[in-house]
Amino acid sequence: MSAQAEVDTQDDRTTVATVCLGGCSGCHMEFLNVDHGLIDLVEEVDIVASHMIVDEKGVPEADVGIAEGVVTNEENVEVAEELRENCDTVVAWGDCAALRGIMSLRNYQDRDEMLEATFAEKADDESEVPFGDDEGVPELLEDARPLDEYIDVDVYVPGCPPDAEVMKESLEALARGETPEIEGDKLQYD
Amino acid sequence: MSKATQSEAETGVTLEIDGQEVQARDGQTILEAAKEADIDIPTLCEHANLSNVGACRMCLVEVDGERNETACTTAAQDGMEISVETDELWTHRRTMLEMMFADQNHYCMYCEMEGDCELEDMFNRAGLDSSRVPLEYPDIEPDASNEYITMDLDRCISCGRCVRTCDEIVGNGTLNFGNRGRETTIVVDDDVSLGESSCVSCGSCVQACPTGALYSPLSAYKGRERNCEVETTTCSECSVGCELDVYTNSGRIVKIEGNEDGPADGQLCEMGRFELLADGRERLVEPQVDGETVSLEDAIDRASATLAGANGVNAFASDRLPTETLEAFSEALAAYDASLEIPGAERATLESEVLSALEAELDVETADLLVDSLHDLEDSDTLVVYDTGIVESHPVVASYVRRAANGETTLVTIDDGEDRLERFADHSIELAAPAATVTEQVTDVFEGGTEALADGTVEDIVDVSLQLSGDATFVLGPAVEDAETMVDIFGLAATSDNEVLSLGPGRNSAVANVPTDDLETDADVAYLLAADDRDDDLDRSIELAREADTAIVHATRASALTEIADVVIPALDWFEREGTIVDADGEDRAIERVLDPRGEIDSDRELLADLQEVAA
Ligand code: SF4
Ligand code: SF4
Ligand code: SF4
Ligand code: SF4
Numbered sequence A: 001m002s003a004q005a006e007v008d009t010q011d012d013r014t015t016v017a018t019v020c021l022g023g024c025s026g027c028h029m030e031f032l033n034v035d036h037g038l039i040d041l042v043e044e045v046d047i048v049a050s051h052m053i054v055d056e057k058g059v060p061e062a063d064v065g066i067a068e069g070v071v072t073n074e075e076n077v078e079v080a081e082e083l084r085e086n087c088d089t090v091v092a093w094g095d096c097a098a099l100r101g102i103m104s105l106r107n108y109q110d111r112d113e114m115l116e117a118t119f120a121e122k123a124d125d126e127s128e129v130p131f132g133d134d135e136g137v138p139e140l141l142e143d144a145r146p147l148d149e150y151i152d153v154d155v156y157v158p159g160c161p162p163d164a165e166v167m168k169e170s171l172e173a174l175a176r177g178e179t180p181e182i183e184g185d186k187l188q189y190d
Numbered sequence B: 001m002s003k004a005t006q007s008e009a010e011t012g013v014t015l016e017i018d019g020q021e022v023q024a025r026d027g028q029t030i031l032e033a034a035k036e037a038d039i040d041i042p043t044l045c046e047h048a049n050l051s052n053v054g055a056c057r058m059c060l061v062e063v064d065g066e067r068n069e070t071a072c073t074t075a076a077q078d079g080m081e082i083s084v085e086t087d088e089l090w091t092h093r094r095t096m097l098e099m100m101f102a103d104q105n106h107y108c109m110y111c112e113m114e115g116d117c118e119l120e121d122m123f124n125r126a127g128l129d130s131s132r133v134p135l136e137y138p139d140i141e142p143d144a145s146n147e148y149i150t151m152d153l154d155r156c157i158s159c160g161r162c163v164r165t166c167d168e169i170v171g172n173g174t175l176n177f178g179n180r181g182r183e184t185t186i187v188v189d190d191d192v193s194l195g196e197s198s199c200v201s202c203g204s205c206v207q208a209c210p211t212g213a214l215y216s217p218l219s220a221y222k223g224r225e226r227n228c229e230v231e232t233t234t235c236s237e238c239s240v241g242c243e244l245d246v247y248t249n250s251g252r253i254v255k256i257e258g259n260e261d262g263p264a265d266g267q268l269c270e271m272g273r274f275e276l277l278a279d280g281r282e283r284l285v286e287p288q289v290d291g292e293t294v295s296l297e298d299a300i301d302r303a304s305a306t307l308a309g310a311n312g313v314n315a316f317a318s319d320r321l322p323t324e325t326l327e328a329f330s331e332a333l334a335a336y337d338a339s340l341e342i343p344g345a346e347r348a349t350l351e352s353e354v355l356s357a358l359e360a361e362l363d364v365e366t367a368d369l370l371v372d373s374l375h376d377l378e379d380s381d382t383l384v385v386y387d388t389g390i391v392e393s394h395p396v397v398a399s400y401v402r403r404a405a406n407g408e409t410t411l412v413t414i415d416d417g418e419d420r421l422e423r424f425a426d427h428s429i430e431l432a433a434p435a436a437t438v439t440e441q442v443t444d445v446f447e448g449g450t451e452a453l454a455d456g457t458v459e460d461i462v463d464v465s466l467q468l469s470g471d472a473t474f475v476l477g478p479a480v481e482d483a484e485t486m487v488d489i490f491g492l493a494a495t496s497d498n499e500v501l502s503l504g505p506g507r508n509s510a511v512a513n514v515p516t517d518d519l520e521t522d523a524d525v526a527y528l529l530a531a532d533d534r535d536d537d538l539d540r541s542i543e544l545a546r547e548a549d550t551a552i553v554h555a556t557r558a559s560a561l562t563e564i565a566d567v568v569i570p571a572l573d574w575f576e577r578e579g580t581i582v583d584a585d586g587e588d589r590a591i592e593r594v595l596d597p598r599g600e601i602d603s604d605r606e607l608l609a610d611l612q613e614v615a616a
């Protein structure tokens, strides 16, 4: 406890918030593959929000804001905008956020027909499409789009998912105040 | 073709590419000169053996600091100063790549080409990590109407490599560009599906496509090319003997490609590229006697006892087998009272009889009568194809014929059924009977031209078709079976100082040298070395098995034949065999083992030797 307190008092680490928009959490899962490296990493960065690591539902202010996934529903738009507002540098993690990725495959189908087929026609007679004003499920947008069609993005780390090592290195670069160089083998599309 | 030939002026030019001094020959493009100097200029639409069209603009280079040109279409000139790797050029390239990405639907993570894709590599080199061009999401249906080739234009970048391959290499002209500008798309014939089109399913366009827009479901997701090992062997599906580059990964064949440096410019046909991979019949691994699994020794003993006790043995061997195996079979049979049939042997024997008779009669050398190499077919001024069945039986030769006909060569086709080359023929003649009668006068009618064919009766045509201009080559397809036609055609070639390419039904031309016989009518045992035969050849084995009381079968895979056989001995598959086959040019060609045998049989030949030993 005292060690923790010590870190807190003199904490000049780079703060990082990550969010999962319309994604499969695959990028976040891959990030966990940084594995033991995470211990070194947290010496340089302070992860203030990340749904698999930290119990924080909102988008707190942070030096670096990372988003996984496409912008596919109304909530994603709000979260993306919040991320832009609360974070100095915005990073698009993975093909979905950077280049639209597999999550945009739904764009080839009519939104309403797809919802009918997915919800109403799948289960029993009672099932309905769970959207609407008071349903508590955010309304799906017409299309799923990459992050930079909604907010400015500073750094792109494509890959489905990107390599854990590439995610780690790019965070380390950001912590040093550098722009990560994602090129050569580090630049992936699969 | 843009490739400057060595013989072209050796004068040469000197230019500088990214600071390096490079020597080029006159007529070479900047790209060709760079390649020879091991300088890597990025390309997408350029491809081995194809003409250059400057479509993708990846090879954009800066010339003398003042203008940008595509290196694949610009001739190297003395004193040129070329830049390739500048930031400005890479910005251009990246913009072009973003347009390709945005125009179509690229999802590398589940694309079959991922890891081998030239476009993906180029995205990588250009550092494409986002798209500044708005994404389009066009709705494009993949075309899966062809059993072996899927066309998914979602991933097409309109580089035209497939179009040029089908036109320039395969001579078939099935693929074209439709629409213009950003709407440009690949169109099959008059906009039909690939399955309904004139496509001969050779797969050459699949090999040429840099992206995942054309792929074979037989190879999809079996592994990346760059993780494969490659073994080279010879196709034994017909006597053209194309070289096969067989890609394997963890003991499994991923795909077969043609050798782009070989005489056929990388093309193969449906049989060599796809059908060899598509044999889904169950593999036989254990010997069986009367439906029960037995040891190999017991199976051989039983086979040998059956053969020894037979009143007569009718034997049949697949002509897909290497020469050494056919010889071993023939020797093993010598110990018994057996007659041997091999497909193609009859035609080959007849042909050599006709040729030796003509040698004596007309004082010509057989060697002078036969073409040196089937790969030189396109050099003829006139081609006369007797039996257009070569489109199915010897597809790569048919492609040479098409290419020639698309060029300067006059093509005369003679067939008694459907003319499969009619679209390409200058004169298509429907005829079953012998093509001509070699008389003393026939040489006299050689002065005319094929124009005389325009309006003639069938009989006129028979004669006039022989009024060939320039160097002619007669191509004899497998349906030519009678001595009279052979005498006519070889005789005609002899008297007119022309040559013949004979394409018999035999896949291994060595069948001409393995002693064969007419089968007996009352043999009680059928001994069938069917190996991986299918279709007609398999049917022939089944027929012989049915006629006999007892059938001994060497087969690679389960079939109607192995169901009715009394003794079944596993045989090697095509990719496990070793030895030689003789191609249509009479050359020995190597059959290499691609994968180690899965069953307990390591060698068909040793097995046959065992059988011979047991008999002795
Ligand atoms: S064709 Fe190439 S770039 Fe396009 S999705 Fe496939 S691997 Fe990616
Ligand atoms: S498979 Fe062969 S014939 Fe068919 S379109 Fe491709 S190149 Fe042309
Ligand atoms: S299908 Fe392939 S080879 Fe043909 S134009 Fe498209 S990308 Fe090029
Ligand atoms: S033309 Fe003949 S040898 Fe060539 S791939 Fe086809 S079947 Fe094989």
Ligand code: FES
Binding pocket: B042, B043, B044, B045, B046, B053, B054, B055, B056, B057, B058, B059, B060, B070, B071, B072, B073
């Ligand atoms: S390679 Fe030169 S323009 Fe495509």
